[in-house]
Amino acid sequence: MKDMTPKQIVHELDRHIVGQTEAKRKVAIALRNRWRRQQLPDELRDEVAPKNILMIGPTGVGKTEIARRLSKMADAPFIKVEASKFTEVGYVGRDCESMIRELTETSVKMVRAEMREQCEAKARERAEKRLLDLLYPGRRPQSAASQAYKPLDPTSGDEPGVKELAGDAADERVREMFMARLNAGELEDREVELTVKESGADSMMQVFAASGMEEMGMNMQEMLGRVMPPRSKSRKMPIREARELMIQEELQELIDMDLAARKAIERVEDSGIVFLDEIDKIAGRGSPGNGPDVSREGVQRDILPIVEGSTVITKYGPVRTDHILFIAAGAFHVSKVSDLIPELQGRFPIRVELTSLKAAEFSRILRETECSLIRQYEAMMATEGVVIQFEDEAIEALAHFCEKVNEESENIGARRLHTIMEYLLEEISFDAQDRAGQTVTVTAAMVQERLAGTVEKQDLTRYIL
Numbered sequence: 123m124k125d126m127t128p129k130q131i132v133h134e135l136d137r138h139i140v141g142q143t144e145a146k147r148k149v150a151i152a153l154r155n156r157w158r159r160q161q162l163p164d165e166l167r168d169e170v171a172p173k174n175i176l177m178i179g180p181t182g183v184g185k186t187e188i189a190r191r192l193s194k195m196a197d198a199p200f201i202k203v204e205a206s207k208f209t210e211v212g213y214v215g216r217d218c219e220s221m222i223r224e225l226t227e228t229s230v231k232m233v234r235a236e237m238r239e240q241c242e243a244k245a246r247e248r249a250e251k252r253l254l255d256l257l258y259p260g261r262r263p264q265s266a267a268s269q270a271y272k273p274l275d276p277t278s279g280d281e282p283g284v285k286e287l288a289g290d291a292a293d294e295r296v297r298e299m300f301m302a303r304l305n306a307g308e309l310e311d312r313e314v315e316l317t318v319k320e321s322g323a324d325s326m327m328q329v330f331a332a333s334g335m336e337e338m339g340m341n342m343q344e345m346l347g348r349v350m351p352p353r354s355k356s357r358k359m360p361i362r363e364a365r366e367l368m369i370q371e372e373l374q375e376l377i378d379m380d381l382a383a384r385k386a387i388e389r390v391e392d393s394g395i396v397f398l399d400e401i402d403k404i405a406g407r408g409s410p411g412n413g414p415d416v417s418r419e420g421v422q423r424d425i426l427p428i429v430e431g432s433t434v435i436t437k438y439g440p441v442r443t444d445h446i447l448f449i450a451a452g453a454f455h456v457s458k459v460s461d462l463i464p465e466l467q468g469r470f471p472i473r474v475e476l477t478s479l480k481a482a483e484f485s486r487i488l489r490e491t492e493c494s495l496i497r498q499y500e501a502m503m504a505t506e507g508v509v510i511q512f513e514d515e516a517i518e519a520l521a522h523f524c525e526k527v528n529e530e531s532e533n534i535g536a537r538r539l540h541t542i543m544e545y546l547l548e549e550i551s552f553d554a555q556d557r558a559g560q561t562v563t564v565t566a567a568m569v570q571e572r573l574a575g576t577v578e579k580q581d582l583t584r585y586i587l
Contacts, residue, residue, distance in 0.1 A: 128154050131195060138191050138493065139184045140486045145474045148175055149188055152447060152472070153196060156393050159445070171444070174429065174469055176401070177451040178459065179476030182535020185451040189397040198393035199229035199386075205450075206403040208421050218424040222434040225394050226441055229386035234377060241376040242369070249368035250304060253361060256314045257300050258293075310362045318357050318367065383438040394446040398425075402452030405461035422463045429469045479528075479535050484521035487536055488512075495543050503550070507558035510550070515566035520546070523573050546572050 126134075131150035132143075139146070152175055159170045177185045186202070193200035203221045303309050359367075404418045404425075428434065431444035450470055459467065479487075488496050496512055503510050524538045546569060550562055 125157065126154070126195065134195055135188060135191055138491055139187050140483050140491065141479070142184045142188065142476050145177055145184070145188060145476050148472055148474050149192060149449070152449070153192065153395075156196075156198065156395075156447065160392065168444075171431075172447040173472050174448040174450070175472045175474065176459065176470035177449065177474055177476060178454055179451075180453050180455070180478055180533055180535060182533075182537040183476045183479055184536070185476060186397075186399060189399075189449060189451070192395070193397075196393075196395060198395055199225050199232060199390050200395045200397070201225050201228055202397040202399060204399050204403075205401045205421065205425070208404075208424070209417060218421065218428060219434045221396055221398075222390075222428065222441055222443060222446075223436045225396060225446070226386060226390050226436045226438055229390045229394065230383060230438060233382045233386045233389065234379075237377045237382055238373055241373055245369050245372035245376055248372045249365055250301070252368050253304060253314070253365060254297055254300055256316070256364075257304075257309070257312075258296055304361075310360060312361050313358050314361060314364050315356055315358050316364050316367065317354050319354050319371075387436075387439055387441055391442050391445060396446060396448050398448055398450040400452055401450040401462075402454045402457050405452075405454075405457035405459075406463075419463060422466050426463070426466050426469070429466070478533060479525075481518075481521040481525040484524045484536070484539060485517055487539065488517050488520065495539055499543065499547060503554060503562075506554035508550070508554050509561040510547075511561065511563045513563065513565050516564045516569050519566045519569040520573075523569065542573065 128147065128150035131153055132146045135146045135150070152173060155170075155173065159167055162170065177188075179185060189202055193202070201221065201224050203224070208216050208218045208220075300309075404421045406419055428443050429448050431442070433440045433442050435441075448470070459473070488494050496517070500510050520539075520542060524542050527542070528534065528538050546564070550557070
């Protein structure tokens with residue numbers, strides 16, 4: 123976990139997300155508590171349970187974006203899953219424990235990446251030596267007849283003679299010459315013959331890795347990999363490709379996979395974070411026993427022990443979920459938080475409501491965020507040689523149109539900006555290659571002209587099939 127204070131976390135989130143200060147504060151405190159727990163003595167550390175968070179708010183207000191940005195800041199295993207993908211035990215679909223298996227896979231990849239970074243210099247050095255052996259294997263050893271002992275010949279016998287010493291020095295000079303050319307990149311296109319390992323089990327995995335059976339597919343791959351030993355074949359390839367292949371092979375030998383798995387499980391158990399999106403889709407909606415609501419409550423009961431704290435078996439070993447932080451989010455348009463089973467409600471003690479976005483927020487999103495849509499469109503059009511400039515009045519007009527459309531039709535929050543901006547700049551994007559060298563200024567009048575008719579027809583579009 124990075125040593126970031128809650129203020130620093132909120133400041134980092136402010137660079138990409140406008141408003142929602144309360145949600146940012148609660149997420150920042152929860153993330154900081156992960157680090158605080160690591161500083162406690164062992165007897166107290168196990169007693170500190172994570173304070174899970176439930177974010178409530180309409181779509182497009184920043185719930186998922188907060189989680190996505192949080193995953194980039196947190197030096198911890200993080201996954202985002204959708205509760206609507208899970209099904210009750212006994213139904214066809216993904217079981218709830220698969221979220222912990224995915225989190226473990228993410229952690230294993232993180233640890234392996236760190237270990238690869240530590241071993242990469244050594245692996246590259248070994249690969250360069252192997253390449254050097256392929257380019258210049260050296261002089262062939264002398265035959266047994268030529269190495270026979272001859273008392274009258276000073277160059278024979280057990281001790282090397284003058285000529286052999288001279289040959290070794292020449293070999294060393296040739297190898298140094300090849301190494302210098304390798305380092306200078308002069309031999310990148312030269313072909314070498316390399317022995318490559320291949321496994322016959324790889325082509326069979328598509329049969330087993332069906333939907334909902336991902337874990338089985340991976341286990342079958344490992345099992346068949348042990349039963350069917352890897353085969354080798356010779357291939358000719360340029361040195362640039364051979365080097366990368368050799369580096370990968372050396373890294374496989376240098377990295378202790380068992381140690382990586384143990385570190386990954388420890389990291390998951392101590393600092394793992396799961397973002398459980400669309401949790402409102404598994405709420406009962408106040409009509410138990412009718413239609414799919416039977417399965418919804420079953421999914422909640424399957425998720426409950428994982429959130430409470432249980433042991434999930436993964437292919438890397440058992441993983442305890444007692445100290446994994448769960449952040450749930452949902453719009454709760456149709457259902458309410460009280461429609462969740464009481465046990466699950468109790469496992470999310472911290473709740474925060476995210477507010478709907480208005481014109482002021484839309485204007486700030488377009489102006490202040492680091493990778494705003496305006497900056498994205500400016501950069502994309504610049505690739506065609508077109509310069510786009512937005513007047514302040516045009517940005518304000520875009521924000522008001524976005525608010526108006528959300529009020530008169532479905533409120534999809536900041537995602538409406540994508541629709542508005544794409545419609546506004548459709549003609550410019552289509553003719554960009556013919557406008558190279560031009561400067562296009564987006565004015566409030568242009569926004570009014572392009573979008574006025576769209577807003578008036580919003581009520582009719584919902585009836586068009």
